[in-house]
Amino acid sequence: xxxxxxxxxxxxxxxxxxxxxxxxxxxxxxxxxxxxxxxxxxxxxxxxxxxxxxxxxxxxxxxxxxxxxxxxxxxxxxxxxxxxxxxxxxxxxxxxxxxxxxxxxxxxxxxxxxxxxxxxxxxxxxxxxxxxxxxxxxxxxxxxxxxxxxxxxxxxxxxxxxxxxxxxxxxxxxxxxxxxxxxxxxxxxxxxxxxxxxxxxxxxxxxxxxxxxxxxxxxxxxxxxxxxxxxxxxxxxxxxxxxxxxxxxxxxxxxxxxxxxxxxxxxxxxxxxxxxxxxxxxxxxxxxxxxxxxxxxxxxxxxxxxxxxxxxxxxxxxxxxxxxxxxxxxxxxxxxxxxxxxxxxxxxxx
Numbered sequence: 001x002x003x004x005x006x007x008x009x010x011x012x013x014x015x016x017x018x019x020x021x022x023x024x025x026x027x028x029x030x031x032x033x034x035x036x037x038x039x040x041x042x043x044x045x046x047x048x049x050x051x052x053x054x055x056x057x058x059x060x061x062x063x064x065x066x067x068x069x070x071x072x073x074x075x076x077x078x079x080x081x082x083x084x085x086x087x088x089x090x091x092x093x094x095x096x097x098x099x100x101x102x103x104x105x106x107x108x109x110x111x112x113x114x115x116x117x118x119x120x121x122x123x124x125x126x127x128x129x130x131x132x133x134x135x136x137x138x139x140x141x142x143x144x145x146x147x148x149x150x151x152x153x154x155x156x157x158x159x160x161x162x163x164x165x166x167x168x169x170x171x172x173x174x175x176x177x178x179x180x181x182x183x184x185x186x187x188x189x190x191x192x193x194x195x196x197x198x199x200x201x202x203x204x205x206x207x208x209x210x211x212x213x214x215x216x217x218x219x220x221x222x223x224x225x226x227x228x229x230x231x232x233x234x235x236x237x238x239x240x241x242x243x244x245x246x247x248x249x250x251x252x253x254x255x256x257x258x259x260x261x262x263x264x265x266x267x268x269x270x271x272x273x274x275x276x277x278x279x280x281x282x283x284x285x286x287x288x289x290x291x292x293x294x295x296x297x298x299x300x301x302x303x304x305x306x307x308x309x310x311x312x313x314x315x316x317x318x319x320x321x322x323x324x325x326x327x328x329x330x331x332x333x334x335x336x337x338x339x340x341x342x343x344x345x346x347x348x349x350x
Contacts, residue, residue: 004300004315011312013249015043015085023320045249046085049078050093057100066253069114072104076139077254083142083213084248094143101136102150109153111136114257126185127174130161131257134168134206141213155214158207159222166225167199168207170258189342190262194232195335204229205261205268212275219277219331227276228333230269231284233340236291237264242304242314244268251307266292267318274324282332289325292318 008020018037021027027034052063061067061074068074079097087094105111110133113126137154145151163169170185184198193199204226211223243265246252256262270292273285280286296302302318304310 004319007299007301008312008316013043013045013313015045016313016316019086020316024316024323043085046082046087049082049250053078053093053096057096057098059097064254065250066255068254069257072101072111073114073135073257075101076136079139080142081248081250083139083144084245088144098140098143098145101140102148105136105150105154109133109150109155109157111154125174126171128161129171129185129258130158130168130200130203131206131260133158134203134210135260137210138206138213141210146214146217155210155217158210162207162222163196163198165196165199165229166222167193167196167229168203168226169198170200170203191258192340192342193229194338194340196229199229200258201230201233201264202258202261208272208276212272218275223276224331224333227272227278228335230272231282231288231333232335232338233264234284234287234337235264235340237266238295239305240265241292241295242267242302242310242317244271245314245317246304246307246310249310249313251304251310267314267321270321270325271317273329274321277329277331278325279329279332280325284333284337285325289322292322 005020005025008024009017011017014037018034021031021034021037022029029035029038049059052059054060057075058071059074059078060071061069064074064078068077075097079094079101082091082094082097089095089098101111110128113129113132133154137151137158140146140148140151140154158168161168170187170191173183173185185200187198187200191201193201193204208223208226208230211220211226212218217223240263243252243263245267247254254260266288270288273288278285280289292302301311301315304314
């Protein structure tokens with residue numbers, strides 16, 4: 001028996017054990033062990049979140065660790081977590097949370113901006129930031145609502161905010177509650193994309209994650225172009241591998257809005273490659289796979305140093321992505337390899 005199988009199936013989380021059985025070992029719902037894990041065992045990772053749900057279906061930011069933003073973003077993040085644990089729209093808490101989010105959706109398909117980011121009377125702010133819709137949409141899609149007509153309207157809004165080069169911007173600046181200046185928000189160095197003037201890596205990652213949860217849009221031209229741009233950052237931050245998985249199981253708290261995807265998590269990029277259908281014939285993908293495989297420990301696990309309790313979940317996620325890539329993808333990116341510079345040097349005037 002492969003060592004990691006025994007270690008993952010020994011994890012206290014029934015949600016993890018069920019996902020290992022079904023997604024890595026090919027067991028079906030008819031399998032007695034899968035059936036038992038699905039119906040008779042409550043996972044504290046999910047139960048603790050469900051217990052915090054409010055009567056209107058939302059989650060309060062003050063009840064969650066970190067800084068999840070307002071109720072819309074807090075609820076979106078909890079739904080993303082519950083979806084990752086394996087809960088779907090047939091679970092009462094998920095259904096109530098989804099209806100709360102849809103109730104906050106605007107007529108144009110988007111969700112409102114966080115108040116602190118919105119342009120107010122006489123003060124500057126943003127008229128639009130793609131993450132305002134990408135994050136709630138990701139949470140809904142992760143729980144099985146991707147093809148709901150209300151979610152499809154949100155996808156159309158999000159796609160209409162793409163830049164001509166295929167990235168998503170930081171946002172559009174505005175003054176007052178209705179007027180937009182038409183000026184793109186600045187892109188901090190850590191959020192730069194190698195070959196996009198105004199593209200924001202954080203917003204592009206959020207949009208791609210939402211697309212990646214859709215059964216058909218995940219392999220569309222828009223998703224593949226976004227992945228092509230994200231792969232342009234060829235850096236190897238070893239310590240951040242698995243950060244997004246750790247956040248989804250509650251080991252890492254959510255923080256920030258524009259900075260939500262500040263870390264360049266190669267585990268997340270690998271997962272996106274698998275969802276979009278990237279091929280290891282792409283040298284960038286092949287190098288990424290080789291780097292991640294080189295981090296695997298002697299017992300088959302990938303250790304997540306900041307929170308070792310997340311290591312088995314990180315291992316599951318990476319093994320699943322690698323298996324999907326090994327199964328063969330068809331897409332190869334066209335962007336040339338470009339050294340990444342978060343803050344490129346400026347030519348002196350004199």
